[in-house]
Amino acid sequence: MDCFDRLADRVASADSLLCVGLDPDPDRLPAAVADHDLPRWAFNRRIIDATAEHAAAFKPNAAFYEDPDGWRALEETLAYAEGTGVPVILDAKRADIGNTARQYAKLLDRVDAITANPYMGEDSLQPFLSHESAATFVLCRTSNPGGADLQSLELEDGGQVYERVADLASEWDDGNVGLVVGATAPDELEEVRERVPELPFLVPGVGAQGGDVEAAVEHGVAASGPYEGVGLVNSTRGIIFSWEDAHVPEDEFAKAAGSAAATLKRRLNEYR
Numbered sequence: 001m002d003c004f005d006r007l008a009d010r011v012a013s014a015d016s017l018l019c020v021g022l023d024p025d026p027d028r029l030p031a032a033v034a035d036h037d038l039p040r041w042a043f044n045r046r047i048i049d050a051t052a053e054h055a056a057a058f059k060p061n062a063a064f065y066e067d068p069d070g071w072r073a074l075e076e077t078l079a080y081a082e083g084t085g086v087p088v089i090l091d092a093k094r095a096d097i098g099n100t101a102r103q104y105a106k107l108l109d110r111v112d113a114i115t116a117n118p119y120m121g122e123d124s125l126q127p128f129l130s131h132e133s134a135a136t137f138v139l140c141r142t143s144n145p146g147g148a149d150l151q152s153l154e155l156e157d158g159g160q161v162y163e164r165v166a167d168l169a170s171e172w173d174d175g176n177v178g179l180v181v182g183a184t185a186p187d188e189l190e191e192v193r194e195r196v197p198e199l200p201f202l203v204p205g206v207g208a209q210g211g212d213v214e215a216a217v218e219h220g221v222a223a224s225g226p227y228e229g230v231g232l233v234n235s236t237r238g239i240i241f242s243w244e245d246a247h248v249p250e251d252e253f254a255k256a257a258g259s260a261a262a263t264l265k266r267r268l269n270e271y272r
Contacts (some may be wrong), residue, residue: 002175003112003135004200007087008230011056017217017272018265019089019202020051021236022060022077028241030250040064041073043253045080047240050258052084054265057112057232059202061091078110087112089202089232093139095124102127108134115139115180115202118165122172135176135200140165140192143182143205152188162188163195170196175226178202181219183211183233189219198225200232207238207264217271233268235260 001009011017024040036042048058058081065074081088088111094104095117105127108114113135116128128136141151141162151162169177179196181189183205189212193201203220205211213233221231242260243253 002133003087004175004178004227004230006112007057007135007200007232008227010085010087011230014054014056014086015269016054016056016265017221017231017233017268018055018261019057019059019232019234020047020055020239020261021091021234022047022058022240023064023236024073024240025064028244030243030253032251032253038069038073038076040070041076043240044073044077046254047257048077048081048084048086050254051239051261052086054258054261055086057087057089059089059091059234059236061236089113089115089137091115093117094128095120097124101125104128105131113137113178118168122168125172129172129174129177132174132176135178137178137180137202138165138169138172140169140179141181141185141188143184143209143211145184147182147185162192166192166195166199169199173199180204182209183213183216183220184209186212186215186219189215193219193223197223198227200227200230202232202234204234206233207235213267214271217268221272229272235264239264 022044024043033039033042090111093115108131115137118138153161178200180202181192183203200222201220203216216233239257239260243256246256248256
């Protein structure tokens, strides 16, 4: 079973499009996990326990684990998440050439999918794309304000860079390619969906970034093809640090995360 088959099964069984980001910023971890020898792992475990029933996927961002203790915490997190049956996407945004790309692609032996940067072209992505059972979500139109600096540049044929990325991703697809398209750019999200109706999207930007929830659902899921109805809408800070905005005691951070995940899941399902 390939990644998108597993994801389709999970979307159906959990009745959810929600992807829960696992970015345990050490500066924001509650005191309840501070004394653990791996605080980030202790935090993630409780977040996973609280949100798994609502999650179609988990998405740890590699940037929060790139130190010795962090890699240990990520290893524990991946193993624990695997036990829940919830697919895991590693948000690593990797890509390079030759042997470097092949080394990066080994990460796909541990996760269901990865995010990758297409800036260096197809050869830099090929080691990822060659994994038949894992998926690659290619950055297309990202959710950050500066995404338009390069992604919206006009090409000689009149199109824009992000449109060309979408077209290339469709050409590269062998049942294992998706796109990252942000909910903070709903018009572009709709346009990309029209160009590539069959590709599943990973849609960041909902929650703390204020993205368009309705557009994220309407255009984030594949509109046709074998994975029709499959897509993911990610929220990270709005879930895992929801205890801060909810003004609940620190030791109830996991309960707050579970409540936030359930609420967003219901909100997303209103537009399905």
